[in-house]
Amino acid sequence: MTVSVSAAGQAAAPAHRRRRVEWGDAVLNLYVVVFFAYMFLPLLFMVAAAFNQSPMPSVTDWQGFTLKWFEELPGDTRFVQGLMHSLLIAGGVIVLSIPLGVAGAMILTRMQSRANTLLYTVLVSPVLMPGVVLGVTTMIFWRDFFSVQAGLFTAAIAQTSFIASYCMLMLMARLQRQDRTLEEAALDLGASPLFLFRRVTLPFLMPTILTACVISFLQSIENYNTTFFAIGSSWTLVTEIGSRMRFGLSPMINAIGVIFVAITIIVAVTHTLLTRRKG
Amino acid sequence: MHALIKTYGRGLTVLFVALVAAWVLLMILVPGVRTIQRAFIYEDRAGETAMIAIEIDRAYTEKFQLDQEAADLHAQAEAESAPSSGVPSFGAPSMGGPTIGVPGAGPSGGAAARLSPADRDARLAEIAAKVATLEGRIADLEAREDTSSGEAGMKERYSFENFTTMSMVHVRIFVLTLFYALCVTVLSFLICYPVAFVAATTRSKGKLTVMLLLLVIPYAINELLRIFSWVMILEKNGILNSLFDALGFIDLEAGEGIRFVASNGAVFLVMVYAYVLFMVFPIYNTIDTLDPNQLEAARDLGASSWRIHTRVVIPHAKPGIAVGAIMTFMLSAGSIAAPEIVGRGLHPDWFSQLIYRRFFEADSWNQGSAYSLALLVACVIFIFATMRIFKVGIRDIAK
Incomplete structure (x- = not known):
């Protein structure tokens, strides 16, 4: 008798609680929808204004559909040159960051010493520093010690100082999952250290290196804070967009925005589909 | 090794x-x-460099005036060499009845207006000679400025003056910037925690994929563009004011639009929007590793939702919260994009703007360094405080 009563009580309580949980879930889901509206509505406005004929970016004052803001983009030499500068810097950043990241990851995962944590802290610190500070210190260093004026070179170096840290963190995560016995086997079978690195370690790291290249590229192209301070009188696409935004709004910026948004969505969706198929 | x-x-x-x-x-x-x-090196700027700078300015002004006069004279000569063209050409003040002196050209402009061709040539030669000597002088002065603005000329000494000479206005901006950054951090956490929780605990794979995609897209879109999209909303003729107009709160045509942009509040709101996603991902990653059975167990044992979160989920998510807080605080305290774009560069009310002005407008690199150092120290203190509060190590933070 007592058994059946307690069983009934147990069955009733979760049902009651489950209803409460469902209510909570509904509120949570509603909140998530509101959150995404908050994230995307401003972007929608920005995209819509790129197709408006009004010379001021606007969606409330609709003067008709046009593509002219896109057509004007290739003729704008500062934007085109800025894009070239951005690509140049990004290339330099990748070339520098990947070797630095690999070297840092190798040392930190293989070295067992007390200096390890200290070195780790130093190498990771650029990620945790404000971009302003990175840009300023790089600019000062190269001018004071090598008389190099701020420009594309210092911008690339300033970006590398923290992008290399990201690469290193990604490669460290990969190296920690490595099966060391493979390397030992190769060595036992008489492989030279260089051969081992080239044929065992590098192939194992390759997928991560490729991802790191893509992430370094995106980080470099999109960076504003650090670049703004380190680039001197030169400019990249993003710093040019920034200065246009300050000195007067133009739907051309919205047009560039649309291109950025489109590329982002395409890359994100492709990446999701690819990983989904694999997983 | x-x-x-x-x-x-x-x-x-x-x-x-x-x-x-x-x-x-x-x-x-x-x-x-x-x-x-x-x-920590204070530059005494009252000395030689400042004097040279003033002299260079003067020389340039003089040269500009002479160049103007020469240009006037040339224009005059051209006008006289082709007087029968019939079409009144502009830039010739002597044509068309009474001489209207070039407005604003000063006494030299007036004098240039009435000269015979011979006098004019003499005057032109004189001007050319003067300009040449001025150019020589400017080059000389600039060379001296270059050497003196380095270590050689300026009076430099080690001291705390770069910090102590910070005006009260700047100190206030520094404190306010840190305060706002702290508020952005706390608000970002409150806004994104439920989203991270839902994403991490959902059982439907499709829902998770969609949610992550919807989070990644705005995260990957350039910070500047995301900030810019808010300028359109907050502007005087922007979307928010149009909405208020439509609701009848204000009358846009009567110029009652509220100027939201260029206020610290607007910068604050836009920052929350721009940096909230830097909080979502670290928190999502840590809640994702929480065993769902723990939630189930807590629920079965009768814990309220509030207690489940404060006693199970948040303690587990500590490292993620710490990373998110550090990133958000660092980004908003050091943000230059949001205050420059939303504030239109008019209001130096954010500390990063002051740093920029010290370097590139006041040309005082040492004071700029002092300001950057102050910002860096504030961020380091925040990092250590966060690590202490959440009891996480540096290894947990940078993952």
Whole structure:
């Protein structure tokens, strides 16, 4: 008798609680929808204004559909040159960051010493520093010690100082999952250290290196804070967009925005589909 | 180190060490130390450099006036050499009845208006000679300025003056910037925690994929563009004011639009929007590793939702919250994009703007270094405080 009563009580309580949980879930889901509206509505406005004929970016004052803001983009030499500068810097950043990241990851995962944590802290610190500070210190260093004026070179170096840290963190995560016995086997079978690195370690790291290249590229192209301070009188696409935004709004910026948004969505969706198929 | 040499040989090990050493020295430590050193060197600017700068300014003004006069004279000569063209050409003040002196050209402009061709040539030659001497003088002065603005000319001394001469206005901006950054951090956490929780605990794979995609897209879209999209909303003729107009709160045509932009509040709101996603991902990643059975168990044992979150989920998510808080705080305290774009560069009400002005407008690199150092120290203190509060180590933070 007592058994059946307690069983009934147990069955009733979760049902009651489950209803409460469902209510909570509904509120949570509603909140998530509101959150995404908050994230995307401003972007929608920005995209819509790129197709408006009004010379001021606007969606409330609709003067008709046009593509002219896109057509004007290739003729704008500062934007085109800025894009070239951005690509140049990004290339330099990748070339520098990947070797630095690999070297840092190798040392930190293989070295067992007390200096390890200290070195780790130093190498990771650029990620945790404000971009302003990175840009300023790089600019000062190269001018004071090598008389190099701020420009594309210092911008690339300033970006590398923290992008290399990201690469290193990604490669460290990969190296920690490595099966060391493979390397030992190769060595036992008489492989030279260089051969081992080239044929065992590098192939194992390759997928991560490729991802790191893509992430370094995106980080470099999109960076504003650090670049703004380190680039001197030169400019990249993003710093040019920034200065246009300050000195007067133009739907051309919205047009560039649309291109950025489109590329982002395409890359994100492709990446999701690819990983989904694999997983 | 031995393990490294044993596996990869001396050559590769040396290469790795050299690369890391170059990275640490050339990109992190020495630049940092040099900036700190500059922050503690006070430049006495009342001295020679300032005088030279004033002289250069004067010489340029004089040269500009002479160039103007020469241009006037040339225009006059051209006008006289082709007088029968019939069409009144502009730039010739002597044509068309009474002489209207070139407005604003000063006495020299007036004098240039009435000269015979011979006098004019003489005057032109004189001007050319004067300009040549002025150019020589400017070059000389600028060379002296270059040497004196370095270590040689300026009176420099080690002191705390770069910090102590910070005006009260700047100190206030510094404190406010940190305060706002702290508020952005707390608000971002409150806004994104439920989203991270839902994403991490959902059982439907499709829902998770969609949610992550919807989070990644705005995260990957350039910060500047995301900030810019808010300018359109907050502007005087923007979307928000149009909405208020439609609701009848204000009358846009009567010019009652509220100027939201260029206020600290607007910068604050836009920052929350721009940096909230830097909080979502670390928190999502940590809640994702929480065993769902723990939630189930807590629920079965009768814990309320509030207690489940404060006693199970949040303690588990501590490292993620710490990372998110550090990133959000650092980004908003050091943000230059949001205050420059939303504030239109008019209001130097954010500390990063002050740093920019010290470097590129006041041309006072040492004071700029001092300001950067102040910002950096504030961020480091925040990082250590967060690590202490959430009881996480540096290894947990940078993942």
